[in-house]
Amino acid sequence: xxxxxxxxxxxxxxxxxxxxxxxxxxxxxxxxxxxxxxxxxxxxxxxxxxxxxxxxxxxxxxxxxxxxxxxxxxxxxxxxxxxxxxxxxxxxxxxxxxxxxxxxxxxxx
Amino acid sequence: xxxxxxxxxxxxxxxxxxxxxxxxxxxxxxxxxxxxxxxxxxxxxxxxxxxxxxxxxxxxxxxxxxxxxxxxxxxxxxxxxxxxxxxxxxxxxxxxxxxxxxxxxxxxxxxxxxxxx
Numbered sequence: 454x455x456x457x458x459x460x461x462x463x464x465x466x467x468x469x470x471x472x473x474x475x476x477x478x479x480x481x482x483x484x485x486x487x488x489x490x491x492x493x494x495x496x497x498x499x500x501x502x503x504x505x506x507x508x509x510x511x512x513x514x515x516x517x518x519x520x521x522x523x524x525x526x527x528x529x530x531x532x533x534x535x536x537x538x539x540x541x542x543x544x545x546x547x548x549x550x551x552x553x554x555x556x557x558x559x560x561x562x
Numbered sequence: 563x564x565x566x567x568x569x570x571x572x573x574x575x576x577x578x579x580x581x582x583x584x585x586x587x588x589x590x591x592x593x594x595x596x597x598x599x600x601x602x603x604x605x606x607x608x609x610x611x612x613x614x615x616x617x618x619x620x621x622x623x624x625x626x627x628x629x630x631x632x633x634x635x636x637x638x639x640x641x642x643x644x645x646x647x648x649x650x651x652x653x654x655x656x657x658x659x660x661x662x663x664x665x666x667x668x669x670x671x672x673x674x675x676x677x678x679x
Contacts, residue, residue: 483666484666486666493653493673493675494672494673495655495670495671495672496606496655496670497670498669498670503666540605540606544666548666549608549611550596550608550668552605552606552607553605554604554605555605
């Protein structure tokens, strides 16, 4: 079966760094996405990885290791507005998005 | 660019009525649109995939006669929840895949909050 695992909830301090991990087992792989979702809103795109390595975009970075079926999202200089759920999603061999359950990130002052 | 709109953003209806939700790609053409449902504190669940001009493909467990999907043009897909019941109350989100560009791209609408009384 297809499966994506990420922690249910994480807590971090404003100004700090947090890493959200995601592991996946899917039928085929055509890329991994990270989305941010605030409560009551639709997901917004953060990053896309299809090759191994680190993609940096401002305060957010995403890493992929295809051989390990592993990715992480790194958030630096955390701000209160970063409190949200972070969804990991993988595109399988049929280009269908398989979603993780999401990680609720709580930022404390 | 790549904006997807949904209408209405919020709807409250009585049990037994039908509700139509529209999903539009505003500045691009979409070959494929996806309909998701999200219950509180849960992740997105794909309900169906709709391709312009053909029947939608429903995920296992989703009743196609209850959730009617029409994708009549390259910029519009509609989801009709027929004979809605309180258990259908949820956050419904559509996404659209552009006709041109990366096969992986999907752009999400803002979602529709459905409450069935």
